[in-house]
Amino acid sequence: MKKKLMLYLEIQQMKGRGFSIQQIAKQLKVSRTTVYNYMEKTPEEAFEWVNSLGSRKKKLDPYKDWIVAWLQEYPHLNASQIQDWLLEKFPDFTVGESTMRLYVNQIREEYQIAKTKVVRQYEAVEEQPMGKQVQVDWGETRQKTQDQREIKLYCICFLLSHSRYRYVEWQNRPFTTRDAIRSHENAFEFFGGMPEEIVYDQDHLITVSEHAGDMILTAEFQAYKQQRKFRVHLCRKADPESKGKVESTVKYVKRNFADSRIYTTIENWNERCLAWLERTGNRRVHGTTKKRPVEVFLLEKQHLKPVSKLLSTESITGSSITRTVNKDNTVFYKSNRYSVPLGTYRPKGLNTVAIEIKEDTNNQQRLIIRKQPDGEILANHPLETSTGKLIKNKNHGRDRSKGIQSYKETVAQQFKDLELSSRYIDILMEKYPRYKRDQLAVLQKAALEYPTVIDEALQKCMSEHLMSANDFTDVAKYLAAPRKETPPVPPVQAVRADCADINVETHPMSTYTEILGGAAS
Known part of the structure; x- marks a missing residue:
């Protein structure tokens, strides 16, 4: 209240000294409308008006702290953007645009938060007809x-x-x-x-x-x-x-x-x-x-002219699009999330997949997700036409039909050395107590993908202390990858003991030069 009275006195003093409306507004960092309003009031009217402000509550007062904090941190924000931020934070928030502008301007004046505007001029053009x-x-x-x-x-x-x-x-x-x-x-x-x-x-x-x-x-x-x-x-x-x-x-x-x-x-x-x-x-x-x-x-x-769902540029030609696998083992496509098998996301790996759109026998469009453009299919989902949906295959989630102990036994039995695999799984369970099922799921997926090398991978993980299902998958993938064989080195012939003292006859260099048609130097 005191600030309002002080502002009123300053405006009246500057008016008495001959300052223009624009000069007063610029020096006091207020709008010209505010200067006009204060200049028209008598001292009695100004005092009565300021007193009335103390008892009058405004609709935006409950949000004042938010507005002040935003303006102090980002002085260039306009009332429209602040209104949108309030809508985002409080979905039930409702207020008129003019009310918002007036309140923001009052906050700027009260806390002396100035804002500069850059105006760009455009020439008026005729409006276009609908759909053109x-x-x-x-x-x-x-x-x-x-x-x-x-x-x-x-x-x-x-x-x-x-x-x-x-x-x-x-x-x-x-x-x-x-x-x-x-x-x-x-x-x-x-x-x-x-x-x-x-x-x-x-x-x-x-x-x-x-x-x-x-x-x-x-x-x-x-x-x-x-x-x-x-x-x-x-x-x-x-x-x-x-x-x-x-x-x-x-x-x-x-x-x-x-x-x-x-x-x-x-x-x-x-x-x-x-x-x-x-x-x-x-x-x-x-x-x-x-x-x-x-x-x-x-x-x-x-x-507007109707268009087909998709163009050949992305689907019909078979070309694929790259997408990133999220931490929750989903792939984002056109504002929807599509699930991939649990364990596809790798904390330390390259989490990219290839997706393409194809039509099935019923002419329904489906989203195909592969690890590589020509690799095996990770997921096959019906294409969702709306937005904001999670399209999930139940087989991609955790196996909740079994208890942890039963699940552990099932995974351990994938290996030849049951004792060693059980010990390795026990270590994983102790190291990742909150992610037991996740570790088992990743381990089971690796056992299904690389069945010929999982026993060798298990031995290597135990010997090198690689205690993570993701580490196990990396090792198994490495061992299963085709590699060029190094040609065998011919063995060095051993020298027979009874031939060690044989003297080899030698000839002078001239003998060889005569044979080759030259002359000894």
């Missing part, structure tokens, strides 16, 4: 990890020009043309259709060159364009109005979603971004259209 155009652009950000490291992330943004409905996809490495094609497929699936025209910048992933309207696309993207049959519109250089909508979207995604958000994994980051699109990115009233993109999209969706 999608604008595409790329962006990149630097994010902090939980251990305070900084990494670089890359995104591709799609924006339906009429409804302003958005789709965003992220990678932790730069995009390739194949990545861009895959993202287009995901975007068409997200939108439920495809527009007539797609607008791009002159990006090296899409074009080789462009001159006076004649453009040469990259070979891979040209093949994709011909297969999907959409029209390409390339922007001129230094022409932001051509795709200013999606450029604003990239800026919006970077400032509202990505800014100051902590990164964990790329799968989690994409999941959180999709949740942000549903919660904020596509739900907030658009500043130009004054409508919610999600509501306008329901109408525009009817004007």
